[in-house]
Amino acid sequence: MAASGRLDLVDSLTGHRGRVWNVSWNPTGTVFASCGEDKTVRLWTKSSGQRTWMNKTVLTDGHQRTIREVAWSPCGNYLASASFDATTAIWDRKSGEFECNATLEGHENEVKSVSWAKSGNLLATCSRDKSVWVWEMSEDDEYECAAVINAHTQDVKKVIWHPHEDILASCSYDNTIKLFREDISDNDWVNCGTLTSHESTVWGIAFDKTGTRLASCSDDKTVKIWQQYLPNNPEGVVTEGSEPTWKCVCTLSGYHSRAVYDIAWCHETELLATACGDDTIRVFKETPASDKNEPEFELVCTVHRAHTQDVNSVAWNPKQPGLLVSAGDDSRVNLWQFKEETIIF
Amino acid sequence: MCADRLENVNPELFQKCFERDITPEEEDDNIVDEFDSREIFDLIRSINDPEHPLTLEELHVVEQKLVEVNNENNEVNIHFTPTIPHCSMATLIGLSIRVKLLRSLPARFKVSVEITPGTHQSEAAVNKQLADKERVAAALENKNLIGVINQCISV
Secondary structure, three states, X not given: OEEEEEEEEEEEEOOOXXXXXXXXXXXXXXXXXXXXXXXXXXXEEOOOOOOOOEEEEEEOOOOOOOEEEEEEOOOOOEEEEEEOOOOEEEEEOOOXXXXXXXXXXXXXXXXXXXXXXXXXXXXXXXXXXXXXXXEEEOOOOOEEEEEEEOOOOOOEEEEEEOOOOOOEEEEEOOOXXXXXXXXXXXXXXXXXXXXXXXXXXXXXXEEOOOOOXXXXXXXXXXXXXXXXXXXXXXXXXXXXXXXXXXXEEEEEOOOOXXXXXXXXXXXXXXXXXXXXXXXXXXXXXXXXXOOOOOOOXXXXXXXXXXXXXXXXXXXXXXXXOOEEEEEEOOOOEXXXXXXXXXXXX | OXXXXXXXXXXXXXXXXXXXXXXXXXXXXXXXOOOOHHHHHHHHOOOEOOOOOOEOOOOOOOOHHHEEEEOOOOEEEEEEOOOOOOOOOHHHHHHHHHHHHXXXXXXXXXXXXXXXOOOOOOHHHHHHHHHOHHHHHHHHOOXXXXXHHHHHHOO
């Protein structure tokens, strides 16, 4: 009996002109934001009783160039957008509608990614200028740069925060993933881990719900699973000082025929979805009872031509299990519902 | 782009190929005529070199035999050969080929533009940059750069 499933297309939404780079759900899963080449952020929602997702709001005039990524604050009241114009805009809905009330400046060139810490008052951005910035938000909505981290040697593609702690992960054109945390003694942000194994640009990273595992996807056409090992771990994995070691425990190769641009790890169903340059969305599931030190993942679903061009982004709805949104170079935003199928031969 | 000093002062010149003969089949709208390497080559052979008043074909930077088309998989793979192994224009030439094909071919095609193996000292770095669609997209939003590229690909 093999695990298997399918993704049914729920909606295929048009509105953006040109490539759509990113999609992101709000924390309650009732609204998602999309952004792209046309310099707009679009908010989509489904009114009660209606079957289709509708574009309710278009946020314009926040940026001069492509908007690469959008991210929601954990409270859902703020939206951050990272742009090739070297700025990050913060939109809030104090007035009832989302309005751009702050712009974070400082990066030398394109901002590639933005992410909010779960604690809510920390924000991270990264750029082609090779740096990662940590921003602190004060109670009166002032943003102050708390750290400029120059740990990567190339263009930094993405930043994400740990699901529970103030630990930051970044991935880069330099083929590595790095972890950072604040050193309490001097309030300095320090590199507390470098994950090396990918052979080309690491485009996407995602934590599982426990935060003890990380998935990464790369231009080298593979997906890797990394496991955290704390000091004195029973497996005997060597650690340094009080820092945990992250070890690559699984490589999924041979599934993707082109660069893998994004990966999403569902905290409800634990399914892994990937967005690939071969126009395909794939879903992987961990084999039941697989060893955490040598886990096995099965490909449970493949949607060829999920978009008519590259798929750039995938995101699982945080509340509705199996609801996935994707964005592509074909200007479309597609919604999918995952259904498990049990095949009995 | 007019540098004060040319990098390659005296490049070797090559004969242009003959114009393509148009066959009756090609003029027949009822016959499906898939893209072939000659057709792709025709799109890029007249791109101007950024340094010399010559085309990429005349400098042997592009050749028909280094154009690969796979219609079924929607793939076009181009290798180009810089005139000298330390050519600083390699990225710009590759980018011009990319832009020309992005604008001319249907969106279904995945275009890869790489340096002919063994012909440039920073081959891997240039190839990686040309394959990174995010960096290419950002580069094409740069007004100065797109101006130079438009000049290279103008007929």
